[in-house]
Amino acid sequence: MDSSKKVLFPDQILSSRRNILTRFGLGIAASFLLLTLLSLTSSSFNVPFVSPLLQGLKSSNLNTSSSVKQVDEKPEVVNLTDKVPDVKVPSFDAEQRSGTTGDAGSKNTTLPEEGKVSNFDYGQRSGETVNNSSLPEEGKVSVADDKNTLEVNATTSVGNSSSLVSDLGGRFVPTNSSKENGSVVKDRSRGSYEDCDIYDGNWVRADDETMPYYPPGSCPYIDRDFNCHANGRPDDAYVKWRWQPNGCDIPRLNGTDFLEKLRGKKLVFVGDSINRNMWESLVCILRHSLKDKKRVYEISGRREFKKKGFYAFRFEDYNCTVDFVGSPFFVRESSFKDVNGTTLETLRLDMMDKTTSMYRDADILIFNTGHWWTHDKTKLGENYYQEGNVVYPRLKVLEAYKRALITWAKWVDKNIDRNQTHVVFRGYSVTHFRGGPWNSGGQCHKETEPIFNTRYLAKYPSKMKALEYILRDTMKTPVIYMNISRLTDFRKDGHPSIYRMVYRTEKEKREAVSHQDCSHWCLPGVPDTWNQLLYVSLLKAGLASKW
Structure with missing residues (x-):
């Protein structure tokens, strides 16, 4: 209402008869009239x-x-x-x-x-x-x-x-909400890991005794090439970092809880030597949680795992196994003789490797492939990739990689029972060769700290873009994608570099500088965090009750 306008009342109300209607009564009447007018006015507006x-x-x-x-x-x-x-x-x-x-x-x-x-x-x-x-x-x-x-x-x-x-x-749908x-x-700010991206974060110093998961030199099942402590690496700061997601806190890998969920089950890592790196890490973490460590053993008694094949660690008290199957491409490596009698090696992009019988009955499968696709033969792609009876004179490596993944995806959809088996794909582990590639002088032996400036991180691997496309648009089977590319990219300090063996002479040490390993990881080290994230990812996906 316009406050400048006066409300007119009958003269008799304002006359000398104020003994009938007092000033107090007048105020009450005016207030009632004003409220009535406001009520009628506001009813004509829709206020959501x-x-x-x-x-x-x-x-x-x-x-x-x-x-x-x-x-x-x-x-x-x-x-x-x-x-x-x-x-x-x-x-x-x-x-x-x-x-x-x-x-x-x-x-x-x-x-x-x-x-x-x-x-x-x-x-x-x-x-x-x-x-x-x-x-x-x-x-x-x-x-x-x-x-x-x-x-x-x-x-x-x-x-x-x-x-x-x-x-x-x-x-391929969001499941973190x-x-x-x-x-x-x-x-839930910095609360439940169920509501955040556990792969988005940073490495922070572990200011207590929680890291590493097992003391350096304590696990007898680490390959010599990964046992940096035993090979004389002088610093130990690389084992004192933990992964901290930006939006939440994540639980440590509880070894006894993991084993309890694996009771009577079979967990298998399938892939290249980087997955073997992760497999050995998990075996050591789970073993360290046991009081009687003699109750865990490799079923064939082997202590060296570099040769391609099948390896299985049995945890006797839990009637479960944690296995590794070497299959760096997923698809089949083949060979034949041409018209001149020359043996040609090819990669059959349309056929799975013969190792599938070793893991098709697993309860949890952790796949990876990527590093062998960077070798000269696969990168060049000349007279190497084969489908059916056709050997391509030249095929780009990324296209070949996609075709191999499609073959893998179809095999998983056809042969893996989603009601029994949980499928995981671990993403590409970034390398840190400076001054050249892995086979021509690349180095990382002077790195003692992670990368802290994200501007120095590598681009997201194109192979993982192809993988995501296939997971999203091709596969029917649910897959947990462990996107570890960025978190590993920070860790230029975590590789074996020159500490792959104990050198007997100064000459061997000098030669090692030109043949460094900046692809694999020291154990204890970065793969322990991968296994923590595997554990959390399974919990996050709500699979724990199904183990």
Whole structure:
């Protein structure tokens, strides 16, 4: 109402009869009239109720026209279906992962741009601002950056997707969000690992006795090439780092709990020597948790595992095995004689390796392939790659890698029972050769600290982009993708380098400088963290109850 206008009353009310209606009574009557007028006026406007749980929606880049004001309420869980039925949030599915583009629900996806690692933005860190708005205060639900997730219903989620493929018909979908019957759940800042990307983080100094998982030199099952401590590496700082995700804390690998979940089961690593690196690490971690260490042994009594083949460690008290199958390509290496009688070696991109019979009955499978695709023969691709009776005169290595992965994916879909076996793919482990490649003088022996400046990290491997595409668009079987490329890229200090053996002479030491190993990892070391993340990934995926 316009306060400059006076409300006129009958003269008789303002006359000398004030003994009938006192000043006090006049005030009450005027107030009643004013409230009546306000009530009639406001009824003609539609004032919607805005849910306080949508605070911060603007910073999530949802491109919605709804504006939401900040409120002070801190509800734990509020069902949105009754509060804001008109707010439309785009549906995010597999394509929104790892830099893919396109409208929600579209099947026309593209791979991540070159140089971008999936699941996170290198420049984004907890505590930074996003779109000029700060991160949510404790107890307030917000989508402030790509590590927070807003759930609107059981099928719509907004936020960063984890490196997991959930058991939803094999679709590559986010599984890191928290949902309770279609409700929004409060952001758990630095809380549950279930709600954050565990591969987005940094290495921090372990300021206690929690690292390493087993004392250097204590595990008899580490290959000589990985046993840097026994080979005379003078520093030990490389075993005193732990991985810290940006958005949450993760549990340590509990060896006895892992073994209990493996009771009566078979876990198999399949791949190249980097997976053997990881396999030996897990065997040592689990062994260290046992009181009677004589109750774990390699079933054939072997202590050297470099030769291609099948190796199995049996944990007697748990009736389980942790195995390794050497299959660096997944697909079959072959040979034949040409018309001149010359033996030609080929790689059959359309046929799986003969080792599949050794692991098709496993309960947990951890696959990897990548490093052997960098060798001269595979990189050159001349008269080497074969499909059917055709040997390609020349085929690019990335295309060959994709075709091999498709063969692997089809085999998994056809032969692996998703109700019995959990499939994991460990991503590419970054190398750190300076001054040349692995076979011509590349070095890393003077590295004693991780990389701290993310600008010096390598581009996201193109092979892993191809893998993600196949996991997302080709496979039906759910797969857990362990995206360890970035976290290993930090660790230029963790390789065996020149400490692959004990040198007897100064000449051997000098020669070792030109033949360094900057691909594999010292044990204890970085692969111990991979196994911690394997453990957490399985828990995060909700598979623990099925082990």
